[in-house]
Amino acid sequence: MIKVLIADDQELIRHSLQIVLSNKQNIEVTDAVADGQEVIRSVRKNKPDVILMDIRMPKMDGVQCTKIIKENYPEIKIIILTTFDDDEYIYDALKYGASGYLLKGVSMDELVNAIQTVYSGRAMINPDIATKVVRLFSQMAKADFFIDTGQKAEQELTKTELKIIEQIEYGLSNKEIADALNLSEGTVRNYISTILNKLKLRDRTQLAIWAIQAKIGKKGLNMERHNENE
Template structure:
């Protein structure tokens, strides 16, 4: 059973989503809330598997709420729901750990499929938004926010670690990397921690940006 919390400042949307999702045999709606502060309170009482998070809410918006939720309980997955496809929101929500980003115009079947996709450990991004995300990361890789790593640090990566880096470059999740390389998710997390430490990078986002711009990575792909 997939436990879902619905967060939206419009009561009509909250209740409509609840009715639809409650009709599914594999989904249970744990609650409906109107803002980010209520989300934080709700997950303390009953941790859902997934939060459907509106991006524009009073008191605390969906982006800041995503950051706090992922710090409080990183296991909870978040799908951002919005009528806005603003670049800043797209990047920040994903940067803070959102697993999905859907426009509110999607059909209920698409929404349910997205919930199931994210629950399985994969990411779900609207096609309209996917191209925007790629462009944002590409711009970051080429611009002032490009990530630099010393060549001597890159040389410390082992062949096994490069396999992980290759998958990060493809946008794979830990679960997908584990399945591809026949490893446990725990082993993948350990590898990722070692790689970040070796390259002196702060987080997975910095690693992903470096991968996009890295000549060393391109050479490894060809090797």
């Protein structure tokens, strides 16, 4: 059962989502709230798996709320819902750890699919803004958003960890990485957790940006300076 929290300042949208999602198999709506402060209170009480987060809410908007939630509950997945495909919102929401970004108006089947997708550990971006997201990620990977992990930490990466980072750089999901490297999904998740700890990175998004900056894919895996242990 996937526990979902709905956050939207428009009562009609909030209640409509609650009614429809409550009737879906394997989805439990834990709460439906109107602003970011209520999101934080509800998260503390109900511990949802996925939050559907409106970008524009009173008291605390969806971007700031995403930042706070991901800092304190990194395991919770957040899908940003908005009628505005604004660059600043896309950039910040993804930078702070949102797993998905959908424009309001998507079908309920698409929304349910998005919930299931992010719950499984993958990202879900609305096709209408996918091109813009790619461009923004490219900008984030430039010097004005440089991520320095330190040379010593990088040297501690094993060959298998480098292979996994390379796959993340290419945008592969945990399942796709597991299939490509003949590993289980659980093993891939454990490797990613170890990699994030070694590099002192917050999440998969930062890891992907660092991999682009470090040109992991272009360097290939013939890197003698790295730990030979698997």
